[in-house]
Amino acid sequence: MKDVTKQFGQKTAVRDVTMKIAKGSAVALLGPNGAGKTTSIAMMLGLIRPTRGVVTLFGGDPLASEQHAHIGVMLQGVSVPDRLTVVETIQLFRGFYKKPLAIDRLLTAAGLEEDARVMANRLSGGKMRRLQFALALAGNPEVLFLDEPTVGMDVTARRHFWDELRRFIASGKTLLLTTHDLQEADLVADRVIVMNKGRIIADAAPESIKMQFAGRQISFVAGVHLDLQKLTKLPDVIEIKTAGRQVTIRTNNSDGLLRTLIMEQWEISDIQVTGGGLEEAFMRLTTETEGTFV
Numbered sequence: 001m002k003d004v005t006k007q008f009g010q011k012t013a014v015r016d017v018t019m020k021i022a023k024g025s026a027v028a029l030l031g032p033n034g035a036g037k038t039t040s041i042a043m044m045l046g047l048i049r050p051t052r053g054v055v056t057l058f059g060g061d062p063l064a065s066e067q068h069a070h071i072g073v074m075l076q077g078v079s080v081p082d083r084l085t086v087v088e089t090i091q092l093f094r095g096f097y098k099k100p101l102a103i104d105r106l107l108t109a110a111g112l113e114e115d116a117r118v119m120a121n122r123l124s125g126g127k128m129r130r131l132q133f134a135l136a137l138a139g140n141p142e143v144l145f146l147d148e149p150t151v152g153m154d155v156t157a158r159r160h161f162w163d164e165l166r167r168f169i170a171s172g173k174t175l176l177l178t179t180h181d182l183q184e185a186d187l188v189a190d191r192v193i194v195m196n197k198g199r200i201i202a203d204a205a206p207e208s209i210k211m212q213f214a215g216r217q218i219s220f221v222a223g224v225h226l227d228l229q230k231l232t233k234l235p236d237v238i239e240i241k242t243a244g245r246q247v248t249i250r251t252n253n254s255d256g257l258l259r260t261l262i263m264e265q266w267e268i269s270d271i272q273v274t275g276g277g278l279e280e281a282f283m284r285l286t287t288e289t290e291g292t293f294v
């Protein structure tokens, strides 16, 4: 996408967005509701046209049908054809492609082996999502576009789904997904793009986003005489949270702060140092920061 803006009447859904997704990368497109993620994907697929700017897919027009043989797509709110079983639906989609994946492989990828003969439109929400994943994989695509794929899936189905996705990425293929499951996004993505109000506000490896925005946490149990006011004044302390005697400090210099706490013989025990997660970084980025990190 190059300098892409999309307006729906007065509403600007995507504002001056530029991003290039390289072959073999696994990108998580994150952002709060209404950030412009689905609109961006729809433009990448040629389903809607940008108001301004240029979108290309495999270097060409996203609408060109030859591009579609190499992509798999899972969108939100899409239904499947009526009066077909799960296996018939998958067969139908396999028929659209020159070199489809084997039916058994697709049933396994979706974890729907036992539901093969069930009518597709009777599936539960989570299983319907799994069927749509099988349909996205049917043509053995080079690129997968998945818009909130795990909505409705239970814990086991999610785990199976992320395992399948990791296998897909490990084979050198390209993934672009949107999700609100930040823990999992962190595990599969090698690049995270965060959108807010139609703009890209961060674009980096998950590690560097976490480092920059989540920082680190030192937590410990405070002794009865520990002076919290004095603790707030120590260098490198960004924020302190307490729950009873349990204290958690957010810091960008955990080594330095830990050294200070020990050298100055602060009354603390059960010390733990942890890295902040993507969720914390995401919250900070989308609610607190005005600037961008690209």
Ligand SMILES: Nc1ncnc2c1ncn2[C@@H]1O[C@H](COP(=O)(O)OP(=O)(O)OP(=O)(O)O)[C@@H](O)[C@H]1O
Binding pocket: 008, 011, 012, 013, 031, 032, 033, 034, 035, 036, 037, 038, 039, 040
């Ligand atoms: N067809 C449309 N007509 C008018 N406004 C639209 C249309 N499609 C999207 N919008 C608006 O554009 C903005 C971006 O929507 P979009 O669906 O891209 O967000 P999103 O990041 O995918 O959100 P979510 O996480 O809720 O799926 C929202 O304010 C939405 O209401």
